[in-house]
Amino acid sequence: MTAKEKTELRKTHILQAAAKVFAEKGFQDGTIPDVAKESGVSEASIYEYFTNKENLLFSVPLEAIQRLSEQIDFHLKLIRGSADKLRAILYLQLLFYIENRDFAAVIMLILKQNRRFIDTEAHHAIREHLKTVDRVIQEGMETGEFRDDMDPYLLRSTCLGSMEHVVTNWLMLGHPTDEELLGWVDPMIKTLVQGIRTENALHQCPFQHIAKPEDLDAL
Amino acid sequence: MTAKEKTELRKTHILQAAAKVFAEKGFQDGTIPDVAKESGVSEASIYEYFTNKENLLFSVPLEAIQRLSEQIDFHLKLIRGSADKLRAILYLQLLFYIENRDFAAVIMLILKQNRRFIDTEAHHAIREHLKTVDRVIQEGMETGEFRDDMDPYLLRSTCLGSMEHVVTNWLMLGHPTDEELLGWVDPMIKTLVQGIRTENALHQCPFQHIAKPEDLDAL
Amino acid sequence: MTAKEKTELRKTHILQAAAKVFAEKGFQDGTIPDVAKESGVSEASIYEYFTNKENLLFSVPLEAIQRLSEQIDFHLKLIRGSADKLRAILYLQLLFYIENRDFAAVIMLILKQNRRFIDTEAHHAIREHLKTVDRVIQEGMETGEFRDDMDPYLLRSTCLGSMEHVVTNWLMLGHPTDEELLGWVDPMIKTLVQGIRTENALHQCPFQHIAKPEDLDAL
Amino acid sequence: MTAKEKTELRKTHILQAAAKVFAEKGFQDGTIPDVAKESGVSEASIYEYFTNKENLLFSVPLEAIQRLSEQIDFHLKLIRGSADKLRAILYLQLLFYIENRDFAAVIMLILKQNRRFIDTEAHHAIREHLKTVDRVIQEGMETGEFRDDMDPYLLRSTCLGSMEHVVTNWLMLGHPTDEELLGWVDPMIKTLVQGIRTENALHQCPFQHIAKPEDLDAL
DNA sequence: AATGAATGAGGCTTCATTCAT
DNA sequence: TATGAATGAAGCCTCATTCAT
Known part of the structure; x- marks a missing residue:
């Protein structure tokens, strides 16, 4: 339970970072490294939660x-x-x-x-x-x-x-x-x-x- | 005279190709190679007319x-x-x-x-x-x-x-x-x-x- | 520990390759692809260790x-x-x-x-x-x-x-x-x-x- | 005679421009366009006098x-x-x-x-x-x-x-x-x-x- | 579950050089 | 003779993505 919540929290966290990055730079100019930096999560980890860069974008809203x-x-x-x-x-x-x-x-x-x-x-x-x-x-x-x-x-x-x-x-x-x-x-x-x-x-x-x-x- | 007209024509031609490419794929997904192919002009030639990819985009409208x-x-x-x-x-x-x-x-x-x-x-x-x-x-x-x-x-x-x-x-x-x-x-x-x-x-x-x-x- | 050592080794390895390439061809004629080939490392990996071609050069000595x-x-x-x-x-x-x-x-x-x-x-x-x-x-x-x-x-x-x-x-x-x-x-x-x-x-x-x-x- | 002198003058002119450009930027970073601009001669004309960029360099001294x-x-x-x-x-x-x-x-x-x-x-x-x-x-x-x-x-x-x-x-x-x-x-x-x-x-x-x-x- | 490390793929851009005029 | 115009070739660099740990 706590594990799942933690996961969910992390996901939300990444999404917020992604929103910020994409909002500021646009989709193509905003990079996965940017999102990683902004969220404090490693690039590889982002791919644990989202299959794709585009999937990440689509998950934002x-x-x-x-x-x-x-x-x-x-x-x-x-x-x-x-x-x-x-x-x-x-x-x-x-x-x-x-x-x-x-x-x-x-x-x-x-x-x-x-x-x-x-x-x-x-x-x-x-x-x-x-x-x-x-x-x-x-x-x-x-x-x-x-x-x-x-x-x-x-x-x-x-x-x-x-x-x-x-x-x-x-x-x-x-x-x-x-x-x-x-x-x-x-x-x-x-x-x-x-x-x-x-x-x-x-x-x-x-x-x-x-x-x-x-x-x-x-x- | 004819030379200048030719140049102008070529420029317009490139712009139309760019408009098509960017309209279809967006700015980032539309590439200079795409525009070159679409216009039948070499990549390098595009840079004879436009300083930048972005300059090309801004020149379209x-x-x-x-x-x-x-x-x-x-x-x-x-x-x-x-x-x-x-x-x-x-x-x-x-x-x-x-x-x-x-x-x-x-x-x-x-x-x-x-x-x-x-x-x-x-x-x-x-x-x-x-x-x-x-x-x-x-x-x-x-x-x-x-x-x-x-x-x-x-x-x-x-x-x-x-x-x-x-x-x-x-x-x-x-x-x-x-x-x-x-x-x-x-x-x-x-x-x-x-x-x-x-x-x-x-x-x-x-x-x-x-x-x-x-x-x-x-x- | 071993991981860090491995990294350091790789870096040294690239530097030696770079030294050889630049020594033979000069800075401009020696290319990153050359260094990559010489070191057996991918081009992209070189940029993991050095920010720049020039940074690579300056790191050699x-x-x-x-x-x-x-x-x-x-x-x-x-x-x-x-x-x-x-x-x-x-x-x-x-x-x-x-x-x-x-x-x-x-x-x-x-x-x-x-x-x-x-x-x-x-x-x-x-x-x-x-x-x-x-x-x-x-x-x-x-x-x-x-x-x-x-x-x-x-x-x-x-x-x-x-x-x-x-x-x-x-x-x-x-x-x-x-x-x-x-x-x-x-x-x-x-x-x-x-x-x-x-x-x-x-x-x-x-x-x-x-x-x-x-x-x-x-x- | 005057024609030949004119040609010779032009050549010297290009060489001086080349010297300046190469001295300031180095051989690779100094470009033919640079020399053309500096000398006020077209790029193509430079090739009338020198077979090569390197030939131009070697002719400087x-x-x-x-x-x-x-x-x-x-x-x-x-x-x-x-x-x-x-x-x-x-x-x-x-x-x-x-x-x-x-x-x-x-x-x-x-x-x-x-x-x-x-x-x-x-x-x-x-x-x-x-x-x-x-x-x-x-x-x-x-x-x-x-x-x-x-x-x-x-x-x-x-x-x-x-x-x-x-x-x-x-x-x-x-x-x-x-x-x-x-x-x-x-x-x-x-x-x-x-x-x-x-x-x-x-x-x-x-x-x-x-x-x-x-x-x-x-x- | 989390990540450091590695890379294939590909884009933008620049230039030396050629050629028709 | 002089040059505007055109381009092939190639380099630097970035990034999405994978994988071993």
């Missing part, structure tokens, strides 16, 4: 994503209103990124780009999480809180894309600060929910002349 | 971004209405990505992640482009077409983030098809402009109880 | 010089008379060169020419050795065995320069044979100590008219 | 050595006394090195180490120069100005070795200054001619017990 997912699922049960649920998702996700910056960098900057990541258990967990978001959106449409004349996938993309864009800039440029970042959740949600246009502009949506006729009905 | 930027600037002059202008920007950008898939992949997947890219001429061109977007948003706020109670940076992030998210998925997952992708411009704009909520929900924005008091006025 | 230095210091304690001490120094040094031809070539032909070698631990050891020579000369002047109207640095240069010239030719031209070389120690010392001129010529040193007045007293 | 040799030969005719002649040789050689530092570095530091240099026309010129030195020494022995119980080769080695040692240090360490260096000719000659020992020590040459019996007679 696994546990974290699951934890985040569970957390979100739990909170969603306590919230009524689709917009509020959306808000909670973004909030918790941002909070998680802030508290686990290295993981965030690995997920947002490195894994996003790796085609093989898609076949991974971690990516499966991400897709599960996406389903949750989809469910919230679906629910919002069904209850009439959200428009139902929009592509749900686009809606999701808009929500997540906004956040990811902001997070990526935060990771790459160090802007804004952690606190400011969290403070942006509400404005972000507000923008998404209310839309850009003013009330006056409500009935003269200027691009509609390009849209297909059936879109007009949707207004 | 340079000309393309400038071309796109000029194109966008030109079209914007012909369009009235901020929303329509936003739409044109997204449309042209998507069109460009579709027509230059490799460049798109290099910009969206590879360079996004490279910290040194920020100090690059190409990145400068990108920042210039961002300024154009900002100007459109600013203009929309000033003319009253857009709400002016929102952070312009967030607005921009929402627009671009949505598109980038979609493009990234298109690049990584091959979904949707090229035609579908272009067809999403209008729905995307619509989502952004109109917001998510229904008319009924207009006056009961559910998350406002968290927002600061002055936000209420803004409604 | 390190241990040898220290050993020689200690040997000389030990013998000097047993000898009276500055000329005899000088003789011992030259003798031991020549003997060492003969017995370690590759090291000799590396020191005399290759390192002599490398400006960065000066900042090296090995070069420090050489400077220590030079101090020993200086001390002998100083002592000879103080005891009255040597003239004290000469620049000690020049005296040292004459002694070492003579030897180095002979050794360099021996290394480059293979002339004279090893035995002959050792046999030259006494004539060399004799030449240095007695000077070139005959007794008759003692008082008509022809170039003195250029020398400073006080030099005349010294005669 | 050729003309200079011949010029120096002729100069020395000329001056020697004007001087009586072997010691004075020796002095003139050292003086002119040092002067030449000082005035042609790059050539000096190439000869002393680079070519000394190159085995193929021996088969070169320039090396032939050097050997001719050595014969001149030998002739002076021989003459000194025959006229009774120099001892004739010494190996002439050793005598020459002592003279040249002393000088080379000093010059090498001057080149590598920048010590002494150019003026000081020339001022050392007389002390150097004095040391060589008079020997190290004092008059008192004349009849108790301490190492003689090792020397062969016939050496005793020489005293």
Whole structure:
């Protein structure tokens, strides 16, 4: 028992080191020797826990994503209103990124780009999480809180894309600060929910002349 | 004259090959030998045109971004209405990505992640482009077409983030098809402009109880 | 214990191979692959022991010089008379060169020419050795065995320069044979100590008219 | 005629550039591109004048050595006394090195180490120069100005070795200054001619017990 | 279980050299 | 004659990975 726990601890330890190294240097520039140094574990030992360098990379977000997912699922049960649920998702996700910056960098900057990541258990967990978001959106449409004349996938993309864009800039440029970042959740949600246009502009949506006729009905 | 043109042609040729290689394999897994093979030029010759592997990478988007930027600037002059202008920007950008898939992949997947890219001429061109977007948003706020109670940076992030998210998925997952992708411009704009909520929900924005008091006025 | 010894042995082994390769081909023409082949060790392994090709080069003479230095210091304690001490120094040094031809070539032909070698631990050891020579000369002047109207640095240069010239030719031209070389120690010392001129010529040193007045007293 | 002169000028120009480059960086680290840049001539053009990089190197000292040799030969005719002649040789050689530092570095530091240099026309010129030195020494022995119980080769080695040692240090360490260096000719000659020992020590040459019996007679 | 030691594989890069103009 | 352009060849070095202890 203690032996197994010890092993598990060591593994976590290596994963944290890997997250830091990969976050700082990227996957290819971050080396196994780097991870060994950072974790204080020998190179050979890393291969006792992970079959591969890539396997190590893919293992970095696994546990974290699951934890985040569970957390979100739990909170969603306590919230009524689709917009509020959306808000909670973004909030918790941002909070998680802030508290686990290295993981965030690995997920947002490195894994996003790796085609093989898609076949991974971690990516499966991400897709599960996406389903949750989809469910919230679906629910919002069904209850009439959200428009139902929009592509749900686009809606999701808009929500997540906004956040990811902001997070990526935060990771790459160090802007804004952690606190400011969290403070942006509400404005972000507000923008998404209310839309850009003013009330006056409500009935003269200027691009509609390009849209297909059936879109007009949707207004 | 012809000699210089030939040289320029060769350079462009190498850049296209590099774009393809890096788009397919990533920066580190794509090798100079790969680019040499793809372009039919010797490895050594590549170094006649580019000082570095990284310099080669950074040169890939340079000309393309400038071309796109000029194109966008030109079209914007012909369009009235901020929303329509936003739409044109997204449309042209998507069109460009579709027509230059490799460049798109290099910009969206590879360079996004490279910290040194920020100090690059190409990145400068990108920042210039961002300024154009900002100007459109600013203009929309000033003319009253857009709400002016929102952070312009967030607005921009929402627009671009949505598109980038979609493009990234298109690049990584091959979904949707090229035609579908272009067809999403209008729905995307619509989502952004109109917001998510229904008319009924207009006056009961559910998350406002968290927002600061002055936000209420803004409604 | 045995493990450490084995490591040390391997290192020495590589150093000997390196000495041979560099002695035969020079530093630049002698390659790491050459050293690998000569030592029967893989290229990569060489980098386990030495950070650099240059570091490998600089490590070649390190241990040898220290050993020689200690040997000389030990013998000097047993000898009276500055000329005899000088003789011992030259003798031991020549003997060492003969017995370690590759090291000799590396020191005399290759390192002599490398400006960065000066900042090296090995070069420090050489400077220590030079101090020993200086001390002998100083002592000879103080005891009255040597003239004290000469620049000690020049005296040292004459002694070492003579030897180095002979050794360099021996290394480059293979002339004279090893035995002959050792046999030259006494004539060399004799030449240095007695000077070139005959007794008759003692008082008509022809170039003195250029020398400073006080030099005349010294005669 | 003018065409030929122009060609000759260009060649000299390249040689000077090569001397500078090789003197500063060594033969291998100094590249043809370096020489091209330094001389303002294209790389390809260098190959119009020299078959090889090594041929370029070997051509660097050729003309200079011949010029120096002729100069020395000329001056020697004007001087009586072997010691004075020796002095003139050292003086002119040092002067030449000082005035042609790059050539000096190439000869002393680079070519000394190159085995193929021996088969070169320039090396032939050097050997001719050595014969001149030998002739002076021989003459000194025959006229009774120099001892004739010494190996002439050793005598020459002592003279040249002393000088080379000093010059090498001057080149590598920048010590002494150019003026000081020339001022050392007389002390150097004095040391060589008079020997190290004092008059008192004349009849108790301490190492003689090792020397062969016939050496005793020489005293 | 943990690791020191060893290496195959391969990438980036540089240059001497050639050739067509 | 002069050179811009092109490249084959090769070296240094790094690292993921294995294996004996």
